[in-house]
Amino acid sequence: MSRGIVQYIILRALMIIPTVLVLYTIVFLFMRVLPGNPILAVVGTKNIPPEQMKHLMHIAGLDKPLYVQYFDYLWQLLHGNFGVTLAFPMGVPVSDYLKLRFPATLELTIWSFTISIIIGLITGTIGAIKKGTIVDTSMRLYSIIAYTLFIPWFGMILQYIFGVWLHVLPTSGRISPNVNLHTITGLYVLDSIITENWPALVSSVKHLILPSLTLGIVLSGAYTRIVRNNMVEVLNQDFIRAYKARGVKDWKITWYALKNAFIPIITLMGLQFAILLGGAILTETTFNWPGMGTFIIDRIEYRDYNAIQGTVVFFAFFVGLISLIVDLIYALLDPRVKY
Amino acid sequence: MELVQVRNLKTYFPVRIGIIDALKRKKLFVRAVDGVSFSIKRGEVFGLIGESGCGKTTLSRSVLRLIEPTEGEVIFNGINILKLNDEEMRKIRKSMQIIFQDPYSSLNPKMKIGEIIAHPLIIHGMDKKEAKEQVLQMLGKVGLTPEKEFYERYPHQLSGGQRQRVAIARAMVLNPEFVVADEAVSMIDVSMRASIIELLEEFRRMYNLSMLFVTHDIAIARLITNRTAVMYLGKIVELSETKTLIDNPLHPYSRALINAAPTISRKKDFKVKIKGEVPNAINPPEGCRLSNRCPFASEICKKEEPELVEVEKGHFVACHMT
Amino acid sequence: MILLSSFLLKPINAIFGNKKGRGYFIAGLVIVSIVVLMAIFAPFIAPYNPTAITMDTFSPPCWKHIMGTNRLGQDVFSRIVWGSRIILYVVLLASSLSMVIGIPSGLISGYYGGKLDRILSMVMDSIYAFPALILAIVIAVVLGPSPINAAVAIAFVYVPTYFRMVRGQTLSLKSQLFVEAAKAIGARNREIMFKYILPNLIPTILVVFSLSVADAILTEAGLSFLGLSVTPPTPDWGYDLRVGQAFFLDGYWWLAFFPGLMIMLLAMAFALIGEALNERMTSR
Amino acid sequence: MLEVEDLTVYYYTSKGVVRAVEGVSFSISKREWITFVGESGSGKSTVAQAVIRLVPYPGKIQGGKILFNGKNILELNKKEMRKLRGREISMVFQDPMTSLDPLRKIGDQVVEAMTEHGVDEEEAKKRAIKLLKRVNIPEDRIDYYPHQLSGGQRQRVAIAIAAALEPSLIIADEPTTALDVIVQESIMELLQELKNSGTSIMFVTHDISLAFERSDRIAVMYAGKVCELGRSEELVSNPIHPYLKALLDSVPDVHSDKKVKAIPGNPPDLRNPPSGCRFHPRCPFASEICKKEEPELVELEKGHFVACHEVV
Amino acid sequence: AQNNKVQNKTPVENLQKSNAIVIGVTDKVTDLDPANAYDAFTWEILENTMVGLVKYKPGTLKIEPALAESWEVKNNSTVWIFHLRKGLKFSDGTPLTAKNVVWSIERVMRLKGDPSWLVTDFVKKVVAENNTTVVFYLKHPTSYFLALLTTPPYYPVNPKYNPNKIDSDQTAGGAGPYKIIKFIRGQEIVLEANPYYFGMKPKTKKIIIKFYRDATTMRLALQNGEIDVAWRTLRPSDVLSLEKSNFNVVKVPGTYIRYLCFNVVKKPTSNVLVRKALAAAINRKEIAEMVYRGTVEPLYSLIPNGMWSHLDVFKKYGDGNVKLAQELLEKAGYSKNNPLHIQLWYTPTHYGDTEADLAQMIKTQWERTGMVKVTLKSAEWGTYVDYARKGQMQAYLLGWYPDYLDPDDYTTPFLSSTANSWVGTGFANKTVDTLLKKAQEIPNQNERAKIYEEVQKILADQVPYVPLVQGNLFIVTKPNVHGVVVGPDMVMEYSYLYKVS
Numbered sequence A: 001m002s003r004g005i006v007q008y009i010i011l012r013a014l015m016i017i018p019t020v021l022v023l024y025t026i027v028f029l030f031m032r033v034l035p036g037n038p039i040l041a042v043v044g045t046k047n048i049p050p051e052q053m054k055h056l057m058h059i060a061g062l063d064k065p066l067y068v069q070y071f072d073y074l075w076q077l078l079h080g081n082f083g084v085t086l087a088f089p090m091g092v093p094v095s096d097y098l099k100l101r102f103p104a105t106l107e108l109t110i111w112s113f114t115i116s117i118i119i120g121l122i123t124g125t126i127g128a129i130k131k132g133t134i135v136d137t138s139m140r141l142y143s144i145i146a147y148t149l150f151i152p153w154f155g156m157i158l159q160y161i162f163g164v165w166l167h168v169l170p171t172s173g174r175i176s177p178n179v180n181l182h183t184i185t186g187l188y189v190l191d192s193i194i195t196e197n198w199p200a201l202v203s204s205v206k207h208l209i210l211p212s213l214t215l216g217i218v219l220s221g222a223y224t225r226i227v228r229n230n231m232v233e234v235l236n237q238d239f240i241r242a243y244k245a246r247g248v249k250d251w252k253i254t255w256y257a258l259k260n261a262f263i264p265i266i267t268l269m270g271l272q273f274a275i276l277l278g279g280a281i282l283t284e285t286t287f288n289w290p291g292m293g294t295f296i297i298d299r300i301e302y303r304d305y306n307a308i309q310g311t312v313v314f315f316a317f318f319v320g321l322i323s324l325i326v327d328l329i330y331a332l333l334d335p336r337v338k339y
Numbered sequence B: 001m002e003l004v005q006v007r008n009l010k011t012y013f014p015v016r017i018g019i020i021d022a023l024k025r026k027k028l029f030v031r032a033v034d035g036v037s038f039s040i041k042r043g044e045v046f047g048l049i050g051e052s053g054c055g056k057t058t059l060s061r062s063v064l065r066l067i068e069p070t071e072g073e074v075i076f077n078g079i080n081i082l083k084l085n086d087e088e089m090r091k092i093r094k095s096m097q098i099i100f101q102d103p104y105s106s107l108n109p110k111m112k113i114g115e116i117i118a119h120p121l122i123i124h125g126m127d128k129k130e131a132k133e134q135v136l137q138m139l140g141k142v143g144l145t146p147e148k149e150f151y152e153r154y155p156h157q158l159s160g161g162q163r164q165r166v167a168i169a170r171a172m173v174l175n176p177e178f179v180v181a182d183e184a185v186s187m188i189d190v191s192m193r194a195s196i197i198e199l200l201e202e203f204r205r206m207y208n209l210s211m212l213f214v215t216h217d218i219a220i221a222r223l224i225t226n227r228t229a230v231m232y233l234g235k236i237v238e239l240s241e242t243k244t245l246i247d248n249p250l251h252p253y254s255r256a257l258i259n260a261a262p263t264i265s266r267k268k269d270f271k272v273k274i275k276g277e278v279p280n281a282i283n284p285p286e287g288c289r290l291s292n293r294c295p296f297a298s299e300i301c302k303k304e305e306p307e308l309v310e311v312e313k314g315h316f317v318a319c320h321m322t
Numbered sequence C: 001m002i003l004l005s006s007f008l009l010k011p012i013n014a015i016f017g018n019k020k021g022r023g024y025f026i027a028g029l030v031i032v033s034i035v036v037l038m039a040i041f042a043p044f045i046a047p048y049n050p051t052a053i054t055m056d057t058f059s060p061p062c063w064k065h066i067m068g069t070n071r072l073g074q075d076v077f078s079r080i081v082w083g084s085r086i087i088l089y090v091v092l093l094a095s096s097l098s099m100v101i102g103i104p105s106g107l108i109s110g111y112y113g114g115k116l117d118r119i120l121s122m123v124m125d126s127i128y129a130f131p132a133l134i135l136a137i138v139i140a141v142v143l144g145p146s147p148i149n150a151a152v153a154i155a156f157v158y159v160p161t162y163f164r165m166v167r168g169q170t171l172s173l174k175s176q177l178f179v180e181a182a183k184a185i186g187a188r189n190r191e192i193m194f195k196y197i198l199p200n201l202i203p204t205i206l207v208v209f210s211l212s213v214a215d216a217i218l219t220e221a222g223l224s225f226l227g228l229s230v231t232p233p234t235p236d237w238g239y240d241l242r243v244g245q246a247f248f249l250d251g252y253w254w255l256a257f258f259p260g261l262m263i264m265l266l267a268m269a270f271a272l273i274g275e276a277l278n279e280r281m282t283s284r
Numbered sequence D: 001m002l003e004v005e006d007l008t009v010y011y012y013t014s015k016g017v018v019r020a021v022e023g024v025s026f027s028i029s030k031r032e033w034i035t036f037v038g039e040s041g042s043g044k045s046t047v048a049q050a051v052i053r054l055v056p057y058p059g060k061i062q063g064g065k066i067l068f069n070g071k072n073i074l075e076l077n078k079k080e081m082r083k084l085r086g087r088e089i090s091m092v093f094q095d096p097m098t099s100l101d102p103l104r105k106i107g108d109q110v111v112e113a114m115t116e117h118g119v120d121e122e123e124a125k126k127r128a129i130k131l132l133k134r135v136n137i138p139e140d141r142i143d144y145y146p147h148q149l150s151g152g153q154r155q156r157v158a159i160a161i162a163a164a165l166e167p168s169l170i171i172a173d174e175p176t177t178a179l180d181v182i183v184q185e186s187i188m189e190l191l192q193e194l195k196n197s198g199t200s201i202m203f204v205t206h207d208i209s210l211a212f213e214r215s216d217r218i219a220v221m222y223a224g225k226v227c228e229l230g231r232s233e234e235l236v237s238n239p240i241h242p243y244l245k246a247l248l249d250s251v252p253d254v255h256s257d258k259k260v261k262a263i264p265g266n267p268p269d270l271r272n273p274p275s276g277c278r279f280h281p282r283c284p285f286a287s288e289i290c291k292k293e294e295p296e297l298v299e300l301e302k303g304h305f306v307a308c309h310e311v312v
Numbered sequence E: 001a002q003n004n005k006v007q008n009k010t011p012v013e014n015l016q017k018s019n020a021i022v023i024g025v026t027d028k029v030t031d032l033d034p035a036n037a038y039d040a041f042t043w044e045i046l047e048n049t050m051v052g053l054v055k056y057k058p059g060t061l062k063i064e065p066a067l068a069e070s071w072e073v074k075n076n077s078t079v080w081i082f083h084l085r086k087g088l089k090f091s092d093g094t095p096l097t098a099k100n101v102v103w104s105i106e107r108v109m110r111l112k113g114d115p116s117w118l119v120t121d122f123v124k125k126v127v128a129e130n131n132t133t134v135v136f137y138l139k140h141p142t143s144y145f146l147a148l149l150t151t152p153p154y155y156p157v158n159p160k161y162n163p164n165k166i167d168s169d170q171t172a173g174g175a176g177p178y179k180i181i182k183f184i185r186g187q188e189i190v191l192e193a194n195p196y197y198f199g200m201k202p203k204t205k206k207i208i209i210k211f212y213r214d215a216t217t218m219r220l221a222l223q224n225g226e227i228d229v230a231w232r233t234l235r236p237s238d239v240l241s242l243e244k245s246n247f248n249v250v251k252v253p254g255t256y257i258r259y260l261c262f263n264v265v266k267k268p269t270s271n272v273l274v275r276k277a278l279a280a281a282i283n284r285k286e287i288a289e290m291v292y293r294g295t296v297e298p299l300y301s302l303i304p305n306g307m308w309s310h311l312d313v314f315k316k317y318g319d320g321n322v323k324l325a326q327e328l329l330e331k332a333g334y335s336k337n338n339p340l341h342i343q344l345w346y347t348p349t350h351y352g353d354t355e356a357d358l359a360q361m362i363k364t365q366w367e368r369t370g371m372v373k374v375t376l377k378s379a380e381w382g383t384y385v386d387y388a389r390k391g392q393m394q395a396y397l398l399g400w401y402p403d404y405l406d407p408d409d410y411t412t413p414f415l416s417s418t419a420n421s422w423v424g425t426g427f428a429n430k431t432v433d434t435l436l437k438k439a440q441e442i443p444n445q446n447e448r449a450k451i452y453e454e455v456q457k458i459l460a461d462q463v464p465y466v467p468l469v470q471g472n473l474f475i476v477t478k479p480n481v482h483g484v485v486v487g488p489d490m491v492m493e494y495s496y497l498y499k500v501s
């Protein structure tokens, strides 16, 4: 059994590789088909002699044929190396940036994710239990509205209300610049707890509230919907009526129903996480959150091939990892799953 | 004169296994049909009974090559249909048809009743006008009147019994020589079953049809079939005239099956107890497949597989003990 | 409007009767129709030239400018009206593109199975699992800002949605008895796919279409928010929102508020329609 | 022990009110096995569910009385009802595949049925093992999940749960329809054993032969009403209502060569049931009065009730 | 008033705050290695943490001694000899000698980073005669060599810098007034006063620079009290509204210019009449007003206002001179029915959010003639530059930050046919080439001025470029922050900043 799990994990992990390859290839192809390159972005309107241009292209490895570049980068990836940046500045390992930026995105997504799940579970369960009533209808409307909120717009309104008008929450950044925090994991909340730095904890939590609320509420819509629908379905099943026929208490039945309804939701959670990362881009831009989203947008401006490829590949890995974890949770929770 | 001959037919399904086994190239099979031979005469209704999962459906589909059998021969009118190519197979389908168990999923919900019945004709080259005429006639024959009105309806506007009539009409409109009816009445309401059986019987008589009639209800088998085979775990364990079989079952499994059937005509006196439930067809027991459940099983049953032998004229049994 | 609604209500009643979801459907349809009409009759509805730069800058909503004017003295309402063209154009073009590619490939992949299916599924799943907005941004940036390029970028990320849905449904329909019945009467594969399977996919396709259009609207807005959809002065909701956002804090709330509201309303309208269709389909 | 009077249940669907059960009265005494037969949609399940007050949404018990040991169940509050369920009356559902929680071990589910009614954990565990043994489930299966059991085994677990607190009445709604005959046989025997040990059984089936085999009394339902009710041998040997006659004629039998005859026509739409006797459109003997007046259920012979104008 | 709320949180926070000033910027620090850094804001950081042989006197264009106490020029401005101060030290206490200066400059020459041409184009050889003497041997006479010396590629860097590789994240710095104590890319950089600095002690010990993605969030941060100073680059509208609400706004003339380029080789802009017409149609005042809300000045030459030799050569076309434009276009063969079709390119992010508005404004102004139809096109920076270099655009918007403050840096890169390939206008003019060469070599400023005036006149006649506006710099601070000093090189001197509580 346990050996089975280990093997399963390994094999399941290997399945991430094709995903990464597909995305790398797509991004590589798209980026090279059209004019422009990172060296030009760096050189910009500066008066640089042609030989030096050539020299820079050579350093960046952009003078090689495309297929060589393709496989070169792949080869680097195989060694766990994401390459170096090609613009502003040149030559910094992309992984340095990832190390710096990823925890920010992770922290934001974890909080948003938690918020969305909690809201989704509560509203969805209430809707399902009160099926057909006005409460149900309003939960469903909530779900649709939340889902279709446009993040920058919603974020802006929250910023205005809490940042400018009520003046109670910071509207940008991760932590107040006056607070010193020794970072260990890069997750500020966690770090400040580990180092028992309470001002930092207060500051980082305050900074987190608005962005994660924005993203969390927007994403909760999907959960509300699916939790409600699954709950309705489960509540209709025979075993729920069987529980009732046995005289099991109502709250227990709701709990069992929720457990059953949760199983299909787990699958959604994996996919939702990808959407979450997408939403993080807009959230990060709105709240000046120094994460991966803002990083990739900055890098795109310079067409920093390696940085973009690296980020995409990293995201692909990450998404793959999440879906692996989701699968494992699924397998753990659902006794019917065989692996 | 035998219309259909099935010889040593085997149909295995690869089992969906976890990715680990898949990578180890461990292959597992459900031996749904595992070496079955029988033949059906012209104008005969051949019954197939057995518990759920014993392979009845698989067998009946394999005979029509709707599933590709793993091994064996199906000889129809002297031709081994398993050797035909796609186009030849398509042509021969005209003379062999099937009626399914579930009247709800066997009709395309997006087609009108008329189109459903007309489509086989059109596929086999009839023009639309002529086809419509034929379909209207057919609707009358299966009792869906007024025909014009039913022609325009969609399946969801029909009751289960009516749908099954449509399915019968679709099968019969091509004038087949051989029809497979896979539990054709088991999902129909009790009070309607009789009429569907009557309808099938009528067609059989009119066209001298041969039929393979699959059911798990022995009472129904008695009603319509001439000969019957009892299946257990992918194998035929007993085959005989239906009445002989019911009145004088020889195989312990047949006996249990017949005894378990509820009846009004007499109070049950004894039971042949068969313990437990059908084992899975991936790893069937060695020897006789019933050996682990059979109250009469002896040593030999656990080792050797019994052959189907003719114990009386036309009465075949596969059991070491008889 | 009354004429239109009576004209529309008939088919709605036919589909929904007095079933639940009808209200959602009508609400969604009304908003979508308004926006579509706005797009079609933009020259007649918009009171001003949406691109004309005037000295009347930052006028708050008033009778002359019901949604005010922006930093360049352009009428916000006129820009909203004209902007509906771009977003509808991009989103509908993108959705059609992804359907045209996604549906047949899903159908073939699901029906025939085999190696092709495995490869296609792997590629599609990879794209599907990846954050759509990020991929769309990368593609849109590389292709350059133009409505068609934005549509291509969006279409690219939504192909897998259709593919997966169609493939999954095809797989389950393939095992339905009526497909087997079609085989039994000697129908060809092509016939089975297009006469037996495809018509049964249409309701689901409609649902997925409405929901993915709702989603694509937000993606489009995201792209144009990042300046990747159109070049100014073409009116565009996402872009106007982005530019207006800068002035939000100065109290010029109308610059960003209205475009954002429209984005939400339009996305919501499609989501409502999708939700209603979905409900109708599942409650048989 | 259980007396049902004038039970009426309607379903308020968006397409109209389904008058699923109307004016049904019957009683069950201790240690009795009563079976409800009838074709699909005749309201058998609805009656069964009403007795334990579990009529699914959008159904509503419209009127009548359900007296259990003299107390009207319909007047109990939620908590009292909860206490009654499982302890006094329990239920076995049709589909064994879906009537157990797929995420919990069967042992836990059996134990819970008892602990919810105040049995302490230890005791419940001990009894669970015994119970499972009694329904022929090996002890080691206690940690299995439902999907690891076959359909018959699951149904046996469901019965074990239903019987856990030795209730006075077990309602079994077509517990064997999804199972094979051999398995069906074993389930029926299990119910018989329960009956022998003192529990009353309310059994629901559409198979008249099955009904005949073990029940003490049979109630035949047609379109939401009971049309004939009596001791089982009596009903089979001497059917009176035209519907029951037709029904008996329409089912084949393994051990006889009788020809079967279909009942003409279709079952009525209960949103809009026929006037008068609900069977009259399909009845060969129907006269004018049948179209107008609803026949009452009258006791023709001792314990043999029939609702038909023609025979009364 | 709102800010107090946040400030008076905890005594600890307050204490820290008075010793530190937080500056917000939307720029990035790209590269802490002077051998590769080549953008305005990074240079600002380098100039505050390093120092060269000479520097600008704070807030002026006058060059004063820095590491070098004195210098001599020999051999027709081709040999420059510098004498260092005694006892110089890097910010970590390591002694700084002439050898370090030479090592650093040679390193720049060797590594061939982006700005290395500022050294390699001029310096043939640099030698340390002894511990305190550095001698430069130049390739050709360069009258403005001192201006070059103020740029970071000439700064001595700490020996910790990697000798063979560009060292982008090296925070060891040089010998400037501050040292870097923390650097997180894209988030913040923290500076602390350098105890070994030879010059004035900074007024504020600690400077924290926070990086923002866009002006709006930076502005919010200022309003929220998260930063004390909002520096590069607030949006014009933000500046105006912040000024209204109690913040200090400091305005500094910048040497940063915006201009429009024409492709003089390709049709239709190869026709000088077309170029002149389009130049005449442009209304700089309207641009400054509507697009930049009055935060920039109209510019009528490539050489900025206030720099010697500047002439308003483009005034002759007027501002928004539709009539002249129409006449010229008619002469070029266009009419209302046969309008000139032209594509105007811009890049959406590199020059900030206002860029699209600028393009729209120019489009409107040109179309006012009724004889021009403009299509706006845009491309991201990396692509835009490629298009420019390849000469693929007809009319396009660019901007220029000077490398060194000399008229040469505003003329040669644009007009010299050997130096302007990067810009892609295809402009080549023999007379201009010789004039520019001559101006580089003669040391006398008056003589040089005359030459640059002549060049500007040719520019206005040929119109390969249309100067548009010259930037002002705005620094918005909280009311209690003082001492904002920004030089004409647009670098803020952090050491003068201070806060009163």
Ligand SMILES: Nc1ncnc2c1ncn2[C@@H]1O[C@H](COP(=O)(O)OP(=O)(O)OP(=O)(O)O)[C@@H](O)[C@H]1O
Residues within 6 Å of the ligand: B013, B014, B015, B030, B031, B032, B050, B051, B052, B053, B054, B055, B056, B057, B058, B059, B216, B281
């Ligand atoms: N497509 C398939 N893939 C894998 N296994 C299958 C497939 N179809 C059937 N089987 C397995 O083959 C065995 C025989 O199935 P089959 O449907 O033929 O039985 P049956 O006798 O018709 O049962 P029922 O009475 O339930 O219809 C079963 O164990 C079933 O699980």
Ligand SMILES: Nc1ncnc2c1ncn2[C@@H]1O[C@H](COP(=O)(O)OP(=O)(O)OP(=O)(O)O)[C@@H](O)[C@H]1O
Residues within 6 Å of the ligand: D011, D013, D018, D020, D038, D039, D040, D041, D042, D043, D044, D045, D046, D047, D056, D057, D058, D059, D206, D270
């Ligand atoms: N949840 C429900 N909503 C609406 N109508 C219902 C519902 N459940 C049952 N009905 C209707 O009530 C009537 C009686 O149904 P019931 O389930 O009691 O019949 P049954 O005799 O048990 O039939 P079957 O043999 O099919 O189980 C039917 O007409 C049915 O359509």
Ligand SMILES: [Mg+2]
Residues within 6 Å of the ligand: B056, B057, B058, B183
């Ligand atoms: Mg079958």
Ligand SMILES: [Mg+2]
Residues within 6 Å of the ligand: D044, D045, D046, D173, D174
């Ligand atoms: Mg029922």
